[in-house]
Amino acid sequence: MGQKVLLFYIYAMTILTFSICGADKFAAQRQRRRVPEKVLFLLSALGGSVGMYLGMFTFRHKTKHWYFVVGIPLIILVQAAILFYFWG
Template identity: 50%
Template sequence: MDLLREFLLIYFAAVNLLAFALCGWDKWAAKRGARRVPERRLLLFCALGGSPAFLLGMALFHHKTRKPKFYVGVPLILVVQLALLVLAVRFL
């Protein structure tokens, strides 16, 4: 069980770091007219567990804050993930 916990901690740290970095990179690319990160990929990293860091990135970089897909979708993803976490902790 300790190995599983360690794996999950590393996984969530990595996916959150990547989600935050992608948010920052996409904002940087948007300012410079460079190639952007597809919205689908940004939302995928949120769905894979990176929603807390992506929300932080949205706030710090002022990025994707006008798109309902993000200012509604990312918090919604986070709420669903937290609910699943509570259920997993309670019943597993």
């Protein structure tokens, strides 16, 4: 039961973060209010890292910022290691 809940949570965070990444790109193109980078990293750290990574390359957003290009994959690796440790 707990694994299903965790998978649903990760799936939901992935979709949410992907959507927010796309919305931020849309706002950037139109000179509108942006989503702070801290929020994008927080969402990634809270389980939306795959969504952020997919969004970066789908929308070509934040791909010129080294700390996103390096940081998001690092978050994914850490999260994968944690999942592997607990689920073995």
